[in-house]
Amino acid sequence: MKCENVQDLIADSLMDTLPAEEQRDLDSHIATCSVCAEELSKLTQLWSGLAELPAPPVPADSALRLGKHTNPDRSSATTHLKKAAGLVGLLLLSGGYGYQMGVRRTGPPANSEGTFIMLVRGEEQNLRASEETLMQEYSAWANSLAERGLFAGGEKLTDEPGRWVASATAGETRSSSDISGYFLITARNYDEAVAIANESPHIRYGGSFEIRQIDDL
Amino acid sequence: MSHRTDEQLVVAVGKGDKGALGILYERHHRRVHSLCYRMSGDPATADDLLQETFLKVLRHGRGFKSKATFTTWLYRVTRNVCLDHLNAETRKQERAAELSQAVEIDMQVPTANPNLEKIREALYRLPPDKREILVLSRYEGLSYKEIAEVCSTTVGAIKVRAHRAIRELRRNYEELENLT
Numbered sequence: 001m002k003c004e005n006v007q008d009l010i011a012d013s014l015m016d017t018l019p020a021e022e023q024r025d026l027d028s029h030i031a032t033c034s035v036c037a038e039e040l041s042k043l044t045q046l047w048s049g050l051a052e053l054p055a056p057p058v059p060a061d062s063a064l065r066l067g068k069h070t071n072p073d074r075s076s077a078t079t080h081l082k083k084a085a086g087l088v089g090l091l092l093l094s095g096g097y098g099y100q101m102g103v104r105r106t107g108p109p110a111n112s113e114g115t116f117i118m119l120v121r122g123e124e125q126n127l128r129a130s131e132e133t134l135m136q137e138y139s140a141w142a143n144s145l146a147e148r149g150l151f152a153g154g155e156k157l158t159d160e161p162g163r164w165v166a167s168a169t170a171g172e173t174r175s176s177s178d179i180s181g182y183f184l185i186t187a188r189n190y191d192e193a194v195a196i197a198n199e200s201p202h203i204r205y206g207g208s209f210e211i212r213q214i215d216d217l
Numbered sequence: 218m219s220h221r222t223d224e225q226l227v228v229a230v231g232k233g234d235k236g237a238l239g240i241l242y243e244r245h246h247r248r249v250h251s252l253c254y255r256m257s258g259d260p261a262t263a264d265d266l267l268q269e270t271f272l273k274v275l276r277h278g279r280g281f282k283s284k285a286t287f288t289t290w291l292y293r294v295t296r297n298v299c300l301d302h303l304n305a306e307t308r309k310q311e312r313a314a315e316l317s318q319a320v321e322i323d324m325q326v327p328t329a330n331p332n333l334e335k336i337r338e339a340l341y342r343l344p345p346d347k348r349e350i351l352v353l354s355r356y357e358g359l360s361y362k363e364i365a366e367v368c369s370t371t372v373g374a375i376k377v378r379a380h381r382a383i384r385e386l387r388r389n390y391e392e393l394e395n396l397t
Contacts, residue, residue, distance in 0.1 A: 011383040012376070015354045017361050043383065046390060049336035050355045056260040058250045058267075064242045065268050 001029040006036045007043070014047045115152055116193040118183040118209040120202070127205040137201035145185065150196060152184035183209075223287035231278035238275050241287075246271070248357075249295050255352040256299040258341045266302055270295045285366075292357070292367040296349060303345045331397075339389035347382035350375060 001009075009026045012018040018026065030037050127134060145151035157180055187193040190213065197209050221229070221237070223244065229237035249270050254263035273294050281290055340348060353359045353367060365375045 007384060007387075008380040011380050014383075015361070015379060017376075043387065046336060046339075046386060047355070049333055050340065050351065052330075052333055053337050053340075055251050055254050055356075056263070058247050059264060062246060062250070062264070062267070064239055064246075064271055 001025055003033060003036055006030075006033075007039060010040050010043050014043060113186050113188055115214040116185050116187050116190075116211050117214055118185060118193075118197055118211050119179050120181040120183075120207070120209060121178045127202065127207050129201065129205040134201055134205065137204070141200050144199070145196065150186050152186055154181070154183035157181055184214075224281075224283060227274070227278050227281045227287050227290070228283070230275060231281060235275075238271065238278075241274065242271055245288075245291060249291065251356065252292070252295050252352065253299055255356050256296075256345065256349060257302065258337075262302065266295075266298050269302075270298045273298060289363065289366050292353070292359075293369065296353075296367055300345055300349070335390055335393040335397075338393055339386050342389045343382060343385055347378060347385060350379045350382050351386065354379070 006026070006029065009018060009022060013023060013026060030040055129137075142151060185193060185196050187196055190211065193211050193213070197203055197211060200209075202209065221240070223241060226234075226237040226241050230241065246267060250263055250267045253266035253270070254260060257263055257266060270291075274291070277294070281287070340351065343351070349368070350364060353364045359367065361372050361375045361379065364379075365372045368375065
């Protein structure tokens, strides 16, 4: 056995993955090689030390908090909109309203209703409210819409540039606009869609939507 | 007490059963929290990552394949959540470094043992892809084969990464010893 291979074998041994036969060879080598015996001693000390590193207990009040992050400073790059859209989706998934994220509601809308898309244009970071306030109010808004059968989905788009596809560009990497997400709602007309939008915390705290009706041909 | 298996529960979660998710949370949140802490090194971040993980379980429960064990799948989801977070943190620190701003990293739960502090520092100096091998092996007791399943790669690749991780851990530790 060559000494330069011993460190890897010790690693396998520490991780309990060294076959018995190779373990015996390693033991035999260690017994006769003081350099490798020293290496084994150091790695074993490190490995044992790792096991002694304390881990904090789970907080006693830890409970499932779907879609709610209480410490915005520590959250990842997730935006308010992503959390809001995620929360909305979760409410719809878990609340038995018969909707799914990004999917129009099952069954046709009433004759007098149409589906409207509310486009969000990348300004959610500028909303004038704390993340916690926004999440609470988005939750209330989403619940209210879902209970009235007005919500048909919502998603945040990814932050990476999109693909621009045309006959001459064949998938060039760039964003076609600053759209960062959308909500789908059901309303009788534009006036009602605008009224629904105006109920949202997004508008209340300084954001804006572009609303377009989906052509239900 | 539910008599349903984890696999039955996650299938139910995939169909929107929030109660099933609650049972899975009760069964597994300690394990997930521990892994999140070992990967992030910060208790408050671990709390956030724990919630993010179960959010993913709810949103992606339909992606669970019945031939996999739930635990392996949950480790995979947790691992991906942790890596996403660590990668975002790395980008944030790189941007801060470009602006010559100091970025403090909270490393909580101090020990009274200086030697253990060095071992911890040596562990958190590892890049996430190496740290995760040691964490999954040392704290979760996973074999190379199980780690490969969690990381969606081959046993051979994990073995090579494990060897490199041990070498780098040892090197980090020695550098820290030489500083004192």
